[in-house]
Amino acid sequence: MRLISIFTLWLLGPFGLFSQSDGKLDVLFLNRASLEAxxxxxxxxxxxxxxxxxxxxxxxxNALKARPLSVMDKNxxxxxxxxxxxxxxxxxxxxxxxxxxGLPYIRRDGERNPYRYIVGDRGRIxxxxxxxxxxxxxxxxxxxxxxxxxxxxxxxxxFLDSRxxxxxxxxxxxxxxGSNEGRATGIIDxxxxxxxxxxxxxxxxxxxxxxxxxxGLQQWFTKxxxxxxxxxxGKEEAAAKNNHGSIYDVQVCCYALFVxxxxxxxxxxxxxxxxxxxxxxxxxGSQPLELxxxxxxxxxxxxxxxxxxxxxxxxxxxxxLWHFQTDDDxxxxxxxxFLIPYALGEKTWTWKQIIPFEYERMYPIVKLAAxxxxxxxxxxxxxxxxxxxxxxxxxxxxxxxx
Numbered sequence: 559m560r561l562i563s564i565f566t567l568w569l570l571g572p573f574g575l576f577s578q579s580d581g582k583l584d585v586l587f588l589n590r591a592s593l594e595a596x597x598x599x600x601x602x603x604x605x606x607x608x609x610x611x612x613x614x615x616x617x618x619x620n621a622l623k624a625r626p627l628s629v630m631d632k633n634x635x636x637x638x639x640x641x642x643x644x645x646x647x648x649x650x651x652x653x654x655x656x657x658x659x660g661l662p663y664i665r666r667d668g669e670r671n672p673y674r675y676i677v678g679d680r681g682r683i684x685x686x687x688x689x690x691x692x693x694x695x696x697x698x699x700x701x702x703x704x705x706x707x708x709x710x711x712x713x714x715x716x717f718l719d720s721r722x723x724x725x726x727x728x729x730x731x732x733x734x735x736g737s738n739e740g741r742a743t744g745i746i747d748x749x750x751x752x753x754x755x756x757x758x759x760x761x762x763x764x765x766x767x768x769x770x771x772x773x774g775l776q777q778w779f780t781k782x783x784x785x786x787x788x789x790x791x792g793k794e795e796a797a798a799k800n801n802h803g804s805i806y807d808v809q810v811c812c813y814a815l816f817v818x819x820x821x822x823x824x825x826x827x828x829x830x831x832x833x834x835x836x837x838x839x840x841x842x843g844s845q846p847l848e849l850x851x852x853x854x855x856x857x858x859x860x861x862x863x864x865x866x867x868x869x870x871x872x873x874x875x876x877x878x879l880w881h882f883q884t885d886d887d888x889x890x891x892x893x894x895x896f897l898i899p900y901a902l903g904e905k906t907w908t909w910k911q912i913i914p915f916e917y918e919r920m921y922p923i924v925k926l927a928a929x930x931x932x933x934x935x936x937x938x939x940x941x942x943x944x945x946x947x948x949x950x951x952x953x954x955x956x957x958x959x960x
Contacts, residue, residue: 635731843896
């Protein structure tokens with residue numbers, strides 16, 4: 559899920575990294591002012607909502623009707639013998655038709671094996687995140703406890719209930735049939751958990767969100783953070799030079815902040831300039847490792863979005879990644895400027911892209927860049943991209959109300 563309306567909380571001033579009332583972590587990517595504006599709209603006329611709010615309420619209602627999901631729902635058993643361990647198959651790996659039994663699988667970059675949604679937990683983890691996000695946002699806007707109760711139930715089933723909870727590791731994520739039991743790249747499967755952090759913050763104050771639930775989640779994410787930092791898979795993903803490395807950093811920062819370990823988040827963000835931007839982005843703004851993929855636009859966007867997430871988190875902790883620049887002009891701004899002409903149709907994308915272009919993903923990035931870089935020259939691009947924006951709840955409520 560990704561929605562639209564702009565600027566994140568850290569641009570608005572009244573809210574810092576921690577809420578002023580109780581010292582606890584506030585939302586990381588959502589915009590409190592946008593949520594309050596939406597709540598006022600709902601209270602004034604709940605039967606005639608604008609399209610974005612109406613869609614959100616429909617998503618929340620549908621989530622309530624669906625049963626909570628868990629890693630125990632899969633039919634397969636991980637190599638550990640414990641169904642509480644998350645598992646998934648590699649997205650772009652397929653049976654080798656020239657070999658008996660099709661083993662080992664072979665890579666077809668960008669072509670998703672449909673069995674990834676049948677084997678293991680990959681489909682359920684995404685659905686769970688979307689349901690919890692919709693329910694938490696609906697609770698924040700309407701104040702209706704049934705939404706908070708539904709979100710808390712789904713979180714508890716996935717993370718806390720001894721009968722259904724996921725173990726805090728991704729050791730068996732994105733395994734390749736006939737080659738391995740799991741890969742470091744599978745850590746990207748939990749990227750959506752960064753949105754769960756904001757959802758859980760929104761649920762605080764609800765009667766359903768008890769101290770027991772809060773404490774249990776703090777423990778779970780502390781253990782998962784340790785696994786990300788200390789396991790061989792985690793260390794390998796941390797060393798990745800493409801979007802996987804950037805997304806790993808976003809996850810580590812979000813979980814570290816959720817459990818109160820600001821030191822880890824600051825370390826990752828201080829290293830991100832030289833470790834991510836300087837390595838991934840060329841002086842002309844291109845991202846060679848993403849352009850080499852068969853979905854080059856999509857992966858260029860994915861990495862840029864992750865770097866923007868890091869810049870947002872950096873602003874919260876006094877670490878400026880928006881203006882980071884190497885001596886040969888590698889910067890986040892250069893990456894954004896490289897992509898804009900293609901999103902606007904001013905240039906023709908010449909790299910391989912085997913699925914349709916999602917030009918609307920540039921809209922929130924350019925809006926954020928206009929303010930974060932204090933540059934009005936992005937206004938024309940914003941005006942054009944406004945017509946293409948589309949989006950998900952996270953995007954709509956991450957940006958200021960217009």
